[in-house]
Amino acid sequence: MENERKLNLPEMGFGTFPQKEKLLESVPTAIKYGYRLIDTSDNYQNEEFVGEALKKIDSETLDEITVISKFSQPMRTYELEKCFDESKAKLNNKLNVYLLHWPFPFLWKEEWKRMENLYLSGKCDAIGVCNFEEKHLKKLFKFCRVKPMFNQFECHPTFQQKELINFCKDNGITVIAYSPLARLDKKTFANETLNSIAQKYNKTVGQIILRWHIEHGYKPIPSSSSEKHIAENHGILDFRLEQYDIERIDALECGNRVRFNPNTRFTFRQKVKFLLLRIINILKIDKILLDIKSMIKYPQASKQASKQASKQASKQASKQASKQASNK
Numbered sequence: 012m013e014n015e016r017k018l019n020l021p022e023m024g025f026g027t028f029p030q031k032e033k034l035l036e037s038v039p040t041a042i043k044y045g046y047r048l049i050d051t052s053d054n055y056q057n058e059e060f061v062g063e064a065l066k067k068i069d070s071e072t073l074d075e076i077t078v079i080s081k082f083s084q085p086m087r088t089y090e091l092e093k094c095f096d097e098s099k100a101k102l103n104n105k106l107n108v109y110l111l112h113w114p115f116p117f118l119w120k121e122e123w124k125r126m127e128n129l130y131l132s133g134k135c136d137a138i139g140v141c142n143f144e145e146k147h148l149k150k151l152f153k154f155c156r157v158k159p160m161f162n163q164f165e166c167h168p169t170f171q172q173k174e175l176i177n178f179c180k181d182n183g184i185t186v187i188a189y190s191p192l193a194r195l196d197k198k199t200f201a202n203e204t205l206n207s208i209a210q211k212y213n214k215t216v217g218q219i220i221l222r223w224h225i226e227h228g229y230k231p232i233p234s235s236s237s238e239k240h241i242a243e244n245h246g247i248l249d250f251r252l253e254q255y256d257i258e259r260i261d262a263l264e265c266g267n268r269v270r271f272n273p274n275t276r277f278t279f280r281q282k283v284k285f286l287l288l289r290i291i292n293i294l295k296i297d298k299i300l301l302d303i304k305s306m307i308k309y310p311q312a313s314k315q316a317s318k319q320a321s322k323q324a325s326k327q328a329s330k331q332a333s334k335q336a337s338n339k
């Protein structure tokens with residue numbers, strides 16, 4: 012089992028959801044303020060804007076940048092490699108880290124094997140997962156050739172996922188924290204402890220939260236479309252939180268999930284679809300169906316062809332007969 016060809020990510024990254032055209036401005040701005048990690052996904056429908064924005068960056072800086080994208084198309088499980096190529100083309104040929112966006116029921120194991128193929132063939136520098144819980148990772152370890160290098164999931168002071176984080180750390184998996192600012196959720200931003208710590212350090216609540224992520228070794232990927240916030244968020248690398256304050260923030264955990272729960276993310280209908288797709292592929296029913304179809308089509312086609320041939324033949328014969336008659 013491999014996960015030693017480790018890629019070191021910068022301390023924090025730039026989230027791009029839900030921006031689209033705006034990224035043509037915000038990505039270069041983020042890079043100007045020091046971001047060197049950009050997070051996108053095929054289902055944010057913004058990869059082409061990230062790619063377009065990267066065209067404006069000089070080649071030396073571009074070399075320093077790591078781009079993450081994700082596979083989010085369960086109905087295209089069996090062409091995951093093609094999806095990777097499509098994302099990479101949109102991203103101006105810059106796709107370093109590929110993540111499996113969700114543990115898609117019935118499909119994620121097959122998808123992980125395909126992710127491994129991408130990595131082992133050298134098409135990307137690292138692979139990982141998102142929204143995987145301990146139970147998924149334990150199952151994955153049983154069959155994988157390559158361990159995920161990253162797990163990206165929701166994490167912020169009021170929803171910390173400590174057990175999952177410890178499990179990831181024990182298994183050499185780096186944590187990437189999404190919605191690191193809890194999407195400005197009130198329970199988090201209006202919290203008294205966070206506000207008093209912000210006053211103490213003369214920083215904003217957002218900066219205290221992002222610093223807390225970094226003190227713990229998580230990689231936060233805040234998203235912002237405003238230059239002021241982009242600068243503010245990256246301007247946290249010049250101070251440290253005292254252990255006492257880190258522990259006060261640790262104590263704010265209250266199960267306040269603001270995004271999807273991987274266990275309830277998919278509807279019953281979606282799960283049935285995924286299961287059918289898996290069965291169809293295992294039994295190669297799609298191929299059998301195609302064969303049957305062509306078998307049915309073939310006799311029809313040949314009947315038609317022979318009808319046409321005999322029509323033409325009789326036409327020619329009658330033409331020739333009338334020619335012969337007139338010659339006489």
Ligand SMILES: NC(=O)c1ccc[n+]([C@@H]2O[C@H](COP(=O)([O-])OP(=O)(O)OC[C@H]3O[C@@H](n4cnc5c(N)ncnc54)[C@H](OP(=O)(O)O)[C@@H]3O)[C@@H](O)[C@H]2O)c1
Nearest residue numbers: 026027028141189190191192193194217233234235236240
């Ligand atoms: N893998 C997954 O399943 C998954 C799921 C969700 C998200 N993600 C990734 O994680 C990234 C970040 O997560 P997120 O967008 O959900 O939430 P977030 O980063 O916690 O919050 C983003 C919000 O915070 C605001 N903001 C940013 N900096 C601020 C500051 N200094 N002061 C005040 N407001 C500030 C932004 O508004 P402004 O634009 O006005 O600054 C935006 O509305 C996404 O962009 C995406 O790349 C991944």
